[in-house]
Every structure is written in structure tokens, then in C-alpha cells.
Amino acid sequence: MEWTLEDVEEPSRLYSESFFIPPEQERKAQDKGRKVRLHFRLTNPVEGDPRAERMWVEITGYDLAAQQYTGVLINAPTSLKTLQAGDVVEFISRGNGSRLWLITTSVSFW
Template sequence: MELRGCRKNETIEPEYFFHPKLKDRQKQKKGDLVRLHFVLNHTSENDPRAERMWVEITEKKLFSHKYIGILTNQPTYINSLHAGDKIDFEPKHIGRIIIPKGDQRWLDSGEKMALVSNKCLEESACDRWLYRETPDREEDSGWRLFEGTETDKYNSDSSNIRIVNIYSLLDKDPSLITPLRGAPGTAFERENINSRWIRQDRWPVQLKQM
């Protein structure tokens, strides 16, 4: 696939991440926003393996289902790409679409952020405990996610907590759709990745005043 403005070591990764169904990716049209995943083949130990960025579709090629779009945000790690650059891509490269309200995958907090323990983001790790506070910022969903073995000392170190988009969490673990529908004040836990989420109604969360 040709990516205009990309170096040879930068490509869109088509299959590594969870993505929408093929029929949904093929139905995108001019003006829609889609997220693409650009793989970084030569990175340092602390750099991500891919950079996920939004592209606005400006043209859909007839018969081939191929798209042309404009990069809408400035890359952090890819120096050869810039906001406004033209991108050629196919439905298989779409990592995420804007989910319309009314869709069963839609969440009221989907585009907002959560505080997530670094332990949850480790390879082969899973979220085992999460709760929702009343957020005090517009961009905050109120969700706090943990792997379950964190200590108070670990959680008190801000470097051990990441700010992550809610829909990005669903990319990694679609089973989170169940607890993430919970209102502020709710909490859920499970034993492992294959276990059912259980709501903790007696969890003594202290809600912030609105």
C-alpha cells in the first residue's frame, strides 16, 4: 500500500488491532472520520509500536472500495507525516470508526478518557477491577482501571498511571463494554480475562460533588 509522505519503515498495520467489521469499514463515506494505525518498525524501548491517528475521508474510489483522506492530527513519533497530509488506504486498514448513538457498541463516555494502571497495559495482562467516579473535567469519563495487584504506594506514583481513551480500551478488550456502561458510583471486578464481570454494589465509593 502506498502512503504518501511516509518513509519506507512506516506502514499502516492492517490486522494487529481489533477493528470494526468489514461491512462497517466499507460503508465509510466522504466526510467520515476513521482511525488508522501506523506501524513504527524502528523504535526505541520506550516508544510505542504504532501511532494511531484520525483521517477524514475526502474521496471514496468507485468499485475498489479504496479511500483517500486527510490526516487530521499532528503525529508525535512520525516525523515524515504532518496534519493535512493526504493518505491512501483501504477498508482493511481502518482501526476504528465513529460509532453512532443507538449502535449497541456506543458508549456515552466512549470518546472520553480513563485513568489506567500501567499493569493493565502490560502484554498478557488484563483489567480485573474498575470503578467510576463523578468526573470534574469534561474530557474525563470518571473510570479508573486496575490489574488488581497494585499497592497503595504503586497507585500513588503518577508515573504508574496512564490516561487512555475509552474506545481504545475496548480495542484491547471488547468485554469491557459491559462494565463501561455503568454510571458514576459503580464498580466491577472479575478473576481473569475469561471471567464474568461482577458489579460491586456495596463498594464505598465517595462521589465528588457536581
């Protein structure tokens, strides 16, 4: 796979003054229509590529049994070739290395 979603809890602990993420309870309580920012980390970046692309996903659903969100990618990636705006992304608020991660919960596009 060309990308994975980055676990940003550790960087947030290390750089808490500049790398804010909402509390876990808030990250686990997102509603349909909410926009979240995910860090799509490139698995094999080439020279000139960023380490990760930060992109917005609009939540379209939540599977209670799997504790997994579904959303639609809003941004058009610049470095990732296997993703495009409108793609469906499944993610959880926290998991292990084989799962995906919900990163932040903001509705602002900056």
C-alpha cells in the same frame, strides 16, 4: 518507509473484549467527511518510541475502481517524522501487507 498501517483484524479477534473494530461491511461503507482511526505502525522504532501511533483521518473520497479511500490526516504525529497533519493518506478497508488498512470508524476524538 518509516511506517505502515497496521492490520488490526487479528488483534481484534484475539482481544475482542478490549479491541473492538466495526464489522467489515461497516468498514467498507464509509462516506466523505467520516473520521476513521488508523494505526500507523513504526517500522523501526527506537527506544522510547511507541510501537504505533493511532491517528484520525478524515475521508475525502473513494475510488470505486481501486476500492480505495483517500483522506487527510487530522492529528500531528509525535514520533513519526515523515507525516504531518494535513497529509493525504490512501487506504483500503482490508488488504495484503503492501496495502493500507482502515482500522475503526468512530467520530469521537478520544
